[in-house]
Amino acid sequence: MPSYKLTYFNGRGRAELTRLIFAAAGAQFEDERVADWPGTAKADAPLGQLPYLTVDGVKVPQSLAFARLVARRFNMTGSDDLEQAKTDAVVDSVSDLQNAYYLKVFKAKEDRDAVVAQFLAEDAVSHLEKVEKIVTLYGTEGYSVGSSLTWSDLHLFDVTSTVMTLNANLLDKYPRIQAVRKTVESNEKVSAYLKSRPETPF
Numbered sequence: 001m002p003s004y005k006l007t008y009f010n011g012r013g014r015a016e017l018t019r020l021i022f023a024a025a026g027a028q029f030e031d032e033r034v035a036d037w038p039g040t041a042k043a044d045a046p047l048g049q050l051p052y053l054t055v056d057g058v059k060v061p062q063s064l065a066f067a068r069l070v071a072r073r074f075n076m077t078g079s080d081d082l083e084q085a086k087t088d089a090v091v092d093s094v095s096d097l098q099n100a101y102y103l104k105v106f107k108a109k110e111d112r113d114a115v116v117a118q119f120l121a122e123d124a125v126s127h128l129e130k131v132e133k134i135v136t137l138y139g140t141e142g143y144s145v146g147s148s149l150t151w152s153d154l155h156l157f158d159v160t161s162t163v164m165t166l167n168a169n170l171l172d173k174y175p176r177i178q179a180v181r182k183t184v185e186s187n188e189k190v191s192a193y194l195k196s197r198p199e200t201p202f
């Protein structure tokens with residue numbers, strides 16, 4: 001059996017997608033949470049950043065690269081190469097929202113309320129409209145692509161959960177996104193993980 005160690009801060013952030021994939025697959029991994037940064041951890045990280053995944057002793061940086069590897073190993077990237085491209089396209093659309101959130105809201109120091117208001121009125125709307133559109137195009141009710149759980153469903157769930165902390169009604173206009181979230185939340189293994197995971201500030 002391959003060994004996996006996920007190294008990140010004590011947060012969901014860019015590591016949570018991979019944790020959700022492991023949870024949905026019912027697979028074991030070591031969840032290393034770095035408390036002292038940079039400490040010695042920065043020098044240990046392949047690109048000087050977190051997260052990274054150590055697979056059988058090999059360190060893989062870039063959260064989407066190793067999430068895709070793990071999802072592929074657990075058959076969660078789609079049933080053929082075209083479906084894989086579709087889950088990639090959904091993941092990228094969701095990541096556009098995630099990156100805008102990190103760049104604007106997470107890093108905001110001054111005028112946070114104004115930054116949040118602008119993000120919700122402009123960035124979030126523009127990205128969520130695209131996610132709703134692509135999920136409608138490629139998925140069936142409750143799935144972002146095809147008709148079974150894929151890593152794009154988990155990414156959509158995770159990132160929208162984070163952005164919803166800014167506005168609980170954020171998804172009112174996006175029924176297909178809501179339906180995917182319901183599927184993820186009602187997955188037995190994922191739901192058990194969500195109940196047991198640590199509460200963290202991000």
Ligand SMILES: N[C@@H](CCC(=O)N[C@@H](CS)C(=O)NCC(=O)O)C(=O)O
Pocket residue numbers: 013014048049050051061062063064
């Ligand atoms: N594209 C990278 C981004 C990694 C990244 O921005 N990591 C941040 C935390 S989320 C980090 O390590 N910041 C600390 C630093 O750069 O010193 C990924 O998806 O893994």
